[in-house]
Structure formats: C-alpha cells, structure tokens
Amino acid sequence: MLTWQKSYVPEDASDVTLSGIAMLPGVGVFGTGSTARVLVPLLQAEGFEVHALWGRSEEEACGLAKELGIPFHTSQSDDVLLHQDVDLVCIYIPPSMTKQIAVKALGIGKNVVCEKAATAVDSFKMVTAARYYPQLLSIMGNTLRFLPAFVEMRQRLLDGYVGEIQVCDVRVYGPSLLDHSYGWTCEELMGGGGLHTVGSAIIDLLSYLTGTRAHRVHGLTRTFMQQNSLIRGIRRVTSDDFCFFQLLMGATGSGGVCCTVTLNFNMPGSFVQEVMVVGSTGRLVARGTDLYGQRNGSKGEELLLGGNGWLGPEVKEMPLPHLHGLSSMVKALRQSFQAHEERRSWDQRPVAMASTFEDGLYVQTVVEAVKKSSSTGEWVSVEIMSKEPDPNQNLCEALQRNKN
Amino acid sequence: MLTWQKSYVPEDASDVTLSGIAMLPGVGVFGTGSTARVLVPLLQAEGFEVHALWGRSEEEACGLAKELGIPFHTSQSDDVLLHQDVDLVCIYIPPSMTKQIAVKALGIGKNVVCEKAATAVDSFKMVTAARYYPQLLSIMGNTLRFLPAFVEMRQRLLDGYVGEIQVCDVRVYGPSLLDHSYGWTCEELMGGGGLHTVGSAIIDLLSYLTGTRAHRVHGLTRTFMQQNSLIRGIRRVTSDDFCFFQLLMGATGSGGVCCTVTLNFNMPGSFVQEVMVVGSTGRLVARGTDLYGQRNGSKGEELLLGGNGWLGPEVKEMPLPHLHGLSSMVKALRQSFQAHEERRSWDQRPVAMASTFEDGLYVQTVVEAVKKSSSTGEWVSVEIMSKEPDPNQNLCEALQRNKN
Numbered sequence: 001m002l003t004w005q006k007s008y009v010p011e012d013a014s015d016v017t018l019s020g021i022a023m024l025p026g027v028g029v030f031g032t033g034s035t036a037r038v039l040v041p042l043l044q045a046e047g048f049e050v051h052a053l054w055g056r057s058e059e060e061a062c063g064l065a066k067e068l069g070i071p072f073h074t075s076q077s078d079d080v081l082l083h084q085d086v087d088l089v090c091i092y093i094p095p096s097m098t099k100q101i102a103v104k105a106l107g108i109g110k111n112v113v114c115e116k117a118a119t120a121v122d123s124f125k126m127v128t129a130a131r132y133y134p135q136l137l138s139i140m141g142n143t144l145r146f147l148p149a150f151v152e153m154r155q156r157l158l159d160g161y162v163g164e165i166q167v168c169d170v171r172v173y174g175p176s177l178l179d180h181s182y183g184w185t186c187e188e189l190m191g192g193g194g195l196h197t198v199g200s201a202i203i204d205l206l207s208y209l210t211g212t213r214a215h216r217v218h219g220l221t222r223t224f225m226q227q228n229s230l231i232r233g234i235r236r237v238t239s240d241d242f243c244f245f246q247l248l249m250g251a252t253g254s255g256g257v258c259c260t261v262t263l264n265f266n267m268p269g270s271f272v273q274e275v276m277v278v279g280s281t282g283r284l285v286a287r288g289t290d291l292y293g294q295r296n297g298s299k300g301e302e303l304l305l306g307g308n309g310w311l312g313p314e315v316k317e318m319p320l321p322h323l324h325g326l327s328s329m330v331k332a333l334r335q336s337f338q339a340h341e342e343r344r345s346w347d348q349r350p351v352a353m354a355s356t357f358e359d360g361l362y363v364q365t366v367v368e369a370v371k372k373s374s375s376t377g378e379w380v381s382v383e384i385m386s387k388e389p390d391p392n393q394n395l396c397e398a399l400q401r402n403k404n
Numbered sequence: 405m406l407t408w409q410k411s412y413v414p415e416d417a418s419d420v421t422l423s424g425i426a427m428l429p430g431v432g433v434f435g436t437g438s439t440a441r442v443l444v445p446l447l448q449a450e451g452f453e454v455h456a457l458w459g460r461s462e463e464e465a466c467g468l469a470k471e472l473g474i475p476f477h478t479s480q481s482d483d484v485l486l487h488q489d490v491d492l493v494c495i496y497i498p499p500s501m502t503k504q505i506a507v508k509a510l511g512i513g514k515n516v517v518c519e520k521a522a523t524a525v526d527s528f529k530m531v532t533a534a535r536y537y538p539q540l541l542s543i544m545g546n547t548l549r550f551l552p553a554f555v556e557m558r559q560r561l562l563d564g565y566v567g568e569i570q571v572c573d574v575r576v577y578g579p580s581l582l583d584h585s586y587g588w589t590c591e592e593l594m595g596g597g598g599l600h601t602v603g604s605a606i607i608d609l610l611s612y613l614t615g616t617r618a619h620r621v622h623g624l625t626r627t628f629m630q631q632n633s634l635i636r637g638i639r640r641v642t643s644d645d646f647c648f649f650q651l652l653m654g655a656t657g658s659g660g661v662c663c664t665v666t667l668n669f670n671m672p673g674s675f676v677q678e679v680m681v682v683g684s685t686g687r688l689v690a691r692g693t694d695l696y697g698q699r700n701g702s703k704g705e706e707l708l709l710g711g712n713g714w715l716g717p718e719v720k721e722m723p724l725p726h727l728h729g730l731s732s733m734v735k736a737l738r739q740s741f742q743a744h745e746e747r748r749s750w751d752q753r754p755v756a757m758a759s760t761f762e763d764g765l766y767v768q769t770v771v772e773a774v775k776k777s778s779s780t781g782e783w784v785s786v787e788i789m790s791k792e793p794d795p796n797q798n799l800c801e802a803l804q805r806n807k808n
Contacts, residue, residue, distance in 0.1 A: 166628045167646055167668055171573075218622070218781075220650065222662060224570045224684070242571055244650065244664050246624065258626060260648050262664055264571055266682055268700045278670055280628070296672045377622075377783045 024334065025087030025111065025343045028052040028080040029070075030101055032060045034317035035092040035115075035326070040068045042327050043090075046334040051085040056093075077101055081108050087344045088333075091115065092141070094184040095191030098122070102138075103129040111137035111344065113333070116200050116360060118191035120368050123361040124385045130357040137336070137346050139354040140363075143325030144205045146332060149291040150325075151353060152305045153277070153284050154209050161293060162279025165210055165250075168259040169276045170202050174319065175268040176241065180230060186237045188371075193239030194263040195221055196367055201322075202275075203247070204355050204363045206259050209277060212250035213362060214259070218379045219245030219370035224266055241265045245370045271319040289324050329354070361385065428738065429491030429515065429747045432456040432484040433474075434505055436464045438721035439496040439519075439730070444472045446731050447494075450738040455489040460497075481505055485512050491748045492737075495519060496545070498588040499595030502526070506542075507533040515541035515748065517737070520604050520764060522595035524772055527765040528789045534761040541740070541750050543758035544767075547729030548609045550736060553695040554729075555757060556709045557681070557688050558613050565697060566683025569614055569654075572663040573680045574606050578723065579672040580645065584634060590641045592775075597643030598667040599625055600771055605726075606679075607651070608759050608767045610663050613681060616654035617766060618663070622783045623649030623774035628670055645669045649774045675723040693728050733758070765789065 027048050029036055032055040040050050052072040055061030065073035072083065080086060081104055089105040091098055091114035099122035102114045106129045117123045130138040144150055157165065177185055177197055184190035185197075207213050221240035231237055243263045250256040276285045282295035284304070291305040315323055332350045339347035355363075362384060369380040431452050433440055436459040444454050456476040459465025469477035476487065484490060485508055493509040495502055495518035503526035506518045510533045521527045534542040548554055561569065581589055581601055588594035589601075611617050625644035635641055647667045654660040680689040686699035688708070695709040719727055736754045743751035759767075766788060773784040 166626075166670060169575075169666055169668070218624075220622075220662065222570075242662065244662075246648065258624065258646065258648075260664075260666055262573055264573070264682060266570060266684070267687060269698060269703060278668060280670070283671060294673060299673060379781045 023341060023343050024048050024337050026051045026083075026085040027088045027090060028054070028083055028086035028110075029090045029092070030054045030077070030080065031090075031092035032056070032064045033092060034315065036090075037064065037068070038315050038318055038323065038326060039090060039092065039330070040070065042330045044069075046330050048088075048330075048334065049085075052080045052083045054080045077104070081105050081110065087111060088113070088137070088337075090141070094118075095196070096122075096184065099125055102126050106130065106133045106136055106138060109133070109136065109344075111346065113137070113139050113141050113329075115141050116191070116196070117364065118189075118196075120361065120364045120385055121389060123357070123364040124388055127357045127361050128388070137351070138357050139351060140204070140357065140360040141326075141329065142201050142204045142355045142359075143322050143329050144201050145208050145325070145353045145355060146328035147286075147289060147321055147325035148328060149286045149289050149305050149321075150205060150209065150275075152291050153275075153286055154353075156284055156291075156293065156304065157209060157277065157279075158211075160281075161295070162277055162283055163281030165257050165277055165279045167276075167278040168206055168210065168249075168257060169274075169278070170206070170259070170261040171264075171272060171274045172198050172202065172262075173264045173267045173270060173272040175265065175270070176225065176228075177239075177265050178228070178231070178237065182231050182235050186231060186235075186239055188238040188240065193221070193223075193241070193243075194265045195219075195240050195243040195245070195370060198265075199243055199245070199261065199263055199370070200363045200367050202261055202263075203366045204359055205275065206247065206249065206261075207359070207362065208353065208355070209275075210249055210257055210259075212257065214247035214249045214366050214369075214382050215252055215256075216248040216379050216381055217245055217366055217369045217373055219243065219373045221371065221374045243370070243374075245373070247366070273319065273321050289321050427745060427747050428452050428741050430455045430487075430489035431492045431494060432458070432487055432490035432514075433494045433496070434458045434481070434484065435494075435496035436460070436468045437496060438719065440494075441468065441472070442719050442722055442727065442730060443494060443496065443734070444474065446734040448473075450734050452492075452734075452738065453489070456484045456487045458484045481508070485509050485514065491515060492517070492541070492741075494545070498522075499600070500526075500588065503529055506530050510534065510537045510540055510542060513537070513540065513748075515750065517541070517543050517545050517733075519545050520595070520600070521768060522593075524765065524768045524789055525793060527761070527768040528792055530761045531765050532792075541755070542761050543755060544608070544761065544764040545730075545733065546605050546608045546759045546763075547726050547733050548605050549612050549729070549757045549759060550732035551690075551693060551725055551729035552732060553690045553693050553709050553725075554609060554613065554679075556695050557679075557690055558757075560688055560695075560697065560708065561613060561681065561683075562615075564685075565699070566681055566687055567685030569661050569681055569683045571680075571682040572610055572614065572653075572661060573678075573682070574610070574663070574665040575668075575676060575678045576602050576606065576666075577668045577671045577674060577676040579669065579674070580629065580632075581643075581669050582632070582635065582641065586635050586639050590635060590639075590643055592642040592644065597625070597627075597645070597647075598669045599623075599644050599647040599649070599774060602667055602669075603647060603649070603665065603774070604767045604771050606665055606667075607770045608763055609679065610651065610653065610665075611763070611766065612757065612759070613679075614653055614661055614663075616661065618651035618653045618770050618786050619656055619660075620652040620783050620785055621649055621770055621773045621777055623647065623777045625775065625778045647774070647778075649777070651770070677723065677725050693725050 053070045061073035088111040095118035185192040222242040247259040292301040335350035336346045373380045457474045465477035492515045499522035589596040626646040651663040696705040739754035740750040777784045
C-alpha cells in the first residue's frame with residue numbers, strides 16, 4: 001500500500017488484491033431504475049459487496065435484488081441506512097426524494113454518492129450536511145467528470161493546448177427522456193426534463209473543464225411533445241425536451257468564457273454528445289467518448305484519446321459517455337477506499353475530480369437561473385444560496401404572486 | 405425554346421445553344437475582391453460576356469481586368485453603369501457602398517445582382533428602388549439559396565420529411581474573416597464581422613428553408629481577437645468574430661420554430677457549416693454541400709444529396725458551399741435570361757429561389773436586432789421598416805444618446 005501511495009497510478013480492476021477487496025466498504029443502493037441496474041454489476045465487478053437494495057415498492061425491490069444477487073431488499077429507507085454492513089450509500093432515485101435520503105445517510109455516518117436534488121433549497125440542505133460531516137465521502141454522481149476523455153481534456157486545457165479559453169460549445173441530441181409511464185420525468189417541478197437531467201451534467205462539466213463558474217445565464221426551454229401515445233388525456237408533459245442556454249463564465253466583462261449549450265431530445269435513433277472548447281491557439285473536441293484536438297496552424301484534427309476501449313455491455317437507456325463515466329467512477333471509488341485499512345476510510349485523491357455537494361448546489365442554481373431566464377426572457381445572475389431561505393418568506397412571495 | 409418553356413428542366417452549361425449565348429445580357433462587375441475574382445470566370449463559362457469591371461482604384465481594376473480578360477475597367481462607377489453593352493450589373497463591394505450603386509443601376513434601367521447593404525436604412529432604399537422598377541431583375545446574391553443541398557432540403561421540408569418543424573440548429577466555424585490589412589471587415593459599423601457577413605446569409609437561408617420569418621431574436625456578439633500581427637497600435641477590430649443568436653420564427657407563442665445559430669471565426673484551418681432542421685417525425689442535416697436525413701424510427705442517417713460533384717477550382721477565401729452556390733446562381737441567371745429573345749428580359753422561374761431586396765431588408769433588420777439584443781441583453785422584436793426614417797429624427801436620437 002505504501003508504494004501505491006507514493007506514486008498514484010490508476011489501477012485496473014484486475015489489480016485488486018484479496019486484501020484490497022476485504023477493505024472495501026459494503027454498499028447499499030437506493031433505486032431500481034436504469035442507473036441502479038447498471039451500477040450494481042459495476043460495483044460488484046470492482047469487488048464491492050452490495051448488501052442492500054431499496055425500491056419504492058416491495059415488488060420492484062424484490063425483483064431487482066433477485067436479478068442482481070443482492071441479499072437484502074426493502075421499501076423502507078431506514079432498513080438500508082441502518083444496515084450494519086452498509087458503509088457506502090449510492091442514491092439513484094427521483095430528484096425530489098434525493099435530499100432526504102442523502103442528508104439522513106450522512107447523519108447516520110454513511111458515505112454518500114448521489115444524483116442531483118430537485119431544487120436549490122434541497123441542494124443547500126445537502127451542502128449543510130456535507131459540511132457537518134467532512135470526514136464522510138459525499139459526492140454527486142456526475143459521471144462525465146470521470147470519463148477519461150474529459151479528464152484528459154481538462155489536463156490539456158491546464159497545459160495550455162488551446163491557449164486562453166474563449167468559447168465552449170456543447171450539443172447533446174437524443175431520443176425522448178420520458179419514462180414509459182407518467183412519472184417524475186414528465187414533470188418539470190419534480191426535476192424532469194432535458195435541462196435538469198442532462199443540462200445539469202453539462203453545467204457541472206463546463207465548470208470542471210474551465211475551472212470557473214457561470215455568473216450570468218440566458219436560456220430558453222421548450223416542450224415540443226406535450227403528449228404521446230402513452231401520456232395523453234388530461235395528462236400533459238411539462239418538462240422540457242428542447243433547451244438551449246448560454247453561460248458567461250469566469251471574468252466578468254469581455255474577458256470571460258462564452259458557453260453555448262443546445263439540448264434536443266426529439267431525435268429518436270441517435271445519441272450525439274459533442275463538447276468543444278475553443279481558445280486563442282487551438283481547440284479540443286470530445287465527441288462521445290473520444291477526444292480530438294487541433295492547434296491553430298495545423299491542417300487537421302488529431303485524435304488525442306480514443307474511448308473505444310469500452311468492453312462492458314451496451315445499455316439502451318444509458319448513452320456510452322455516461323456508462324463509461326459511471327464505470328470510471330466506480331473504479332475511482334474502489335481506489336479511494338482501497339487506500340485505507342479501515343473500510344469506511346477513503347483517500348481523497350482518486351475521487352478528486354468528483355463534484356462535491358457544493359458543486360451540486362452551484363449546478364442546481366444555474367439550472368433554476370436558466371428556467372427563470374426562459375420565463376422572463378432576460379439574462380439572470382447566478383447567486384449561490386448562502387443561507388437557508390425562510391419558508392415563511394417563500395410563502396409570502398407565493399401569496400404575493402397569486403395576488404398579481 | 406418553346407419546348408423548354410413547357411417543361412422547365414434546369415440545363416447544363418453544355419446545352420447552351422449559339423442563339424442562347426447571343427441573347428444573354430452583357431455584364432458589368434463591381435468589385436475586385438475574392439468573390440468578384442471567382443464570379444467573372446463563372447459568368448464567362450456560362451456564356452455571359454463581362455464587358456466592364458469597376459475597382460476602387462485604377463490599379464486594382466486594371467490588374468484584375470487584365471487577369472480575367474475584361475476589355476474595359478474603371479474606378480468611376482458611372483462608366484460601368486452607363487456602358488452600353490452592360491445590361492446586368494453584379495455588385496460585390498464593401499456593404500457601405502452597395503446601396504448607392506444598386507439604386508443607381510436600377511434607375512438607369514440595368515438588372516442588378518448585389519450583396520447586402522450595411523444598414524437597414526440602406527436596404528430600405530434598395531427595396532424602394534426595386535419596387536419602382538419591377539420589370540428589372542433585382543436579387544440579393546445570397547448564394548446558399550442556390551446550393552443544391554438547400555434547394556433539396558427545402559423541397560423535402562415542403563414534402564413533410566421532418567413533419568412539423570420544431571428546431572433549426574446552425575453552426576458555422578472557420579478562420580478569421582478579416583482582410584490582410586485594416587479595412588471595412590474590421591469595422592462593425594461598416595458591415596464587417598461574422599454576424600453581418602455570414603450570419604446574414606444564414607438568417608436568409610433559415611427563412612427560405614422554413615418559409616417563415618423571425619419575430620423575436622436574442623443574441624450575443626464578441627470580438628475575441630481585437631488585434632493581430634497586422635492590425636495593431638491604435639487600431640482595433642470592432643467587428644465580431646464570435647456570435648450566437650436565437651430566432652423565434654413562424655407562429656408566436658409555443659407553436660413556432662426555435663432557431664439557434666453559432667458562428668465562430670477563431671478556428672483557423674477549418675470550415676464547418678452544418679444546418680440541421682429537426683421536426684416532429686424526422687430531421688434533415690446539410691453538412692457542407694451534402695444533405696443527410698433521418699426519419700424517426702429509422703436506424704441511421706441516409707445521404708439524400710451528395711454535393712461532391714463540384715469540379716470547379718477550390719478557392720481559399722471562399723468556402724465550398726458558397727462557391728458551389730455561386731456557381732449554381734450563375735447557371736440560374738443564364739437560364740433566366742436565355743428564356744427570352746430580348747437580352748434584357750428574363751424569366752422569373754429559374755431565379756425563383758433568389759432572395760429579393762425585400763428579403764435583404766428583413767435580413768438586415770434581424771442582424772440589427774441581434775446587435776441590439778447583444779448590447780441590451782434582451783429579446784428584441786423584429787420590426788421591418790415600412791417608411792424611411794426621418795433623418796432629423798435620427799439626429800435627435802443621436803444627440804439624446806450622447807447626452808446620457
């Protein structure tokens with residue numbers, strides 16, 4: 001272990017020693033959706049033991065637990081959180097329920113990996129909890145930060161490959177994000193929609209890549225498909241299937257970085273993710289899991305990192321960059337926990353690129369600013385919450401709004 | 405000729421009969437820039453005789469006239485406009501000079517093909533002149549409308565290939581648009597910059613493709629490279645090298661078409677032009693001169709029109725879609741004039757897709773609205789000028805602005 005700590009080199013799963021496996025924390029997973037279904041085998045492949053699974057109904061939990069070989073399942077969240085073999089909790093459930101589980105898990109002393117919450121207020125409560133338990137691991141499961149193409153891209157940006165960063169241009173196109181039946185994915189207020197689901201991952205990625213944050217945003221969201229063959233009658237989709245937004249990042253005034261993001265989920269049969277960073281002396285483009293670069297003056301693009309090394313299964317619901325990123329995140333978690341003798345202790349370095357709960361609050365704030373911009377048509381300043389809003393204040397404002 | 409008029413089929417240059425050549429109008433060309441340099445050989449190849457060339461200086465005019473085999477050159481505009489063999493005037497000069505020549509040419513009874521003017525007021529004056537002489541040909545030389553890929557795209561859109569149009573997404577990336585020496589291309593107020601030069605062609609194209617016009621726009625322009633090795637000292641570039649804008653087109657409210665356009669001219673060594681139209685049942689994408697399509701439910705894109713048939717010379721300053729479009733426009737002009745016995749008469753059908761001066765005014769209005777949006781940060785309504793503004797009114801406003 002000492003050698004490993006001296007020069008930190010990411011290891012492959014095959015390097016896991018028996019003693020390494022023994023030190024990994026037991027895992028409890030919340031959720032029975034497509035991410036949880038992919039995550040569990042990845043955890044198991046890295047040597048984590050998944051001891052408990054929570055589902056919204058007994059049936060869902062039971063079915064998936066059997067399928068994935070998880071010994072314990074429940075629909076009571078406390079049964080997982082208090083499970084004595086569970087030291088790491090992975091939360092992949094609808095955004096509106098995330099805050100409650102994440103905060104409770106930290107309070108009980110468990111390490112937490114979770115997806116985004118539904119609102120900035122929820123995100124702020126998660127930040128407060130994470131600050132209160134700094135010895136516990138608390139990261140947002142934004143898998144794009146772990147994707148090797150973006151790790152490499154960030155390093156190249158730091159090394160000055162593109163010179164001074166001027167513009168980031170991101171496009172994500174794909175099929176509908178809606179579930180087969182009516183649920184939170186259809187509801188904007190429940191955290192559904194392209195902006196919340198995919199846009200938040202991009203907002204986070206852009207701040208990771210550029211090392212700065214957005215101070216002003218502008219955007220427009222649209223719901224082109226308000227009904228489909230499964231969601232009809234009195235039901236209507238309110239979450240966006242098309243969204244574009246601009247972020248002004250870094251230095252205010254003319255010196256900063258302009259980011260433009262276009263998300264379109266009315267394009268069945270394809271998944272396109274292209275992230276381009278243009279600077280004063282060159283540019284870098286990640287297409288899917290591959291990284292390309294071109295310096296000014298050179299004739300064409302060079303392939304800097306080919307991501308074709310993905311040998312795992314393809315998953316229909318999860319695009320390759322997210323799948324590959326999730327796999328890299330699980331590897332990083334293994335390395336982080338493997339570094340210490342005690343199964344709950346972890347090393348910060350292998351997960352240094354992870355987004356923190358503070359990043360989660362920033363992302364949620366930007367998402368809400370884009371929504372506000374879409375409804376007012378104006379540029380909106382990004383103001384990170386620094387204290388919990390008074391709920392009575394909110395009530396007063398709501399009443400005020402209703403009066404007008 | 406009668407047979408041809410019955411069923412209109414575009415002909416190739418090789419089909420030009422001797423009598424056809426005899427009926428083509430003589431041409432006078434304004435400009436000695438890269439477009440004029442490409443245009444003259446294209447005209448000559450189609451059987452047009454170029455009788456006169458105007459340049460800003462005697463030297464420029466003389467040099468290019470010799471090179472291209474044009475018998476007469478001058479730096480006096482009237483010498484071209486009043487030339488007895490000139491029936492068609494092609495104006496490819498800096499935007500700030502275009503209105504004056506175009507309006508005068510129509511007044512003298514010449515047919516006009518010209519590039520955009522510098523301001524909406526100039527465009528409005530051109531519209532007035534064009535309305536006054538409806539028997540004369542007056543078209544904007546927006547060559548993208550003539551590119552076979554876009555002609556085909558428009559037809560497919562009309563045929564319902566994509567269903568109801570939802571989103572248009574356009575990207576143009578390329579090297580700097582600045583001239584080698586300081587000039588109008590560096591000056592925003594002289595009609596320089598990506599928005600004015602390339603954006604206007606895209607704005608025009610989007611209204612051609614969708615058959616609608618923008619009613620609200622939002623945008624941001626930036627000048628990342630304010631100085632370079634050739635433009636320095638007290639001189640500074642004010643024209644934009646990066647611009648994105650959004651157009652809300654067609655029906656107001658949620659039913660219309662959202663267009664997003666990103667222009668970046670800080671990318672030496674490449675020219676990328678991608679125009680995508682996404683609808684309820686499929687999408688069409690023009691990449692360079694090729695057209696691809698994908699209907700919802702199909703597994704991949706199909707090539708609908710390969711534009712690789714371009715056999716002419718490659719021109720460094722002019723990207724292939726514009727070059728190919730210019731060539732198609734010249735062919736259409738030949739067909740238009742060939743249809744009639746009298747050399748000044750023309751048939752409307754072969755140039756039906758051309759943008760009119762009214763389209764030119766619309767485009768200029770949108771360009772100015774995007775600039776206004778960039779400075780105010782707000783969505784701006786597109787209001788087409790319907791009467792010439794009172795110059796004193798302008799003066800008053802300018803004084804008012806200076807006071808603040």
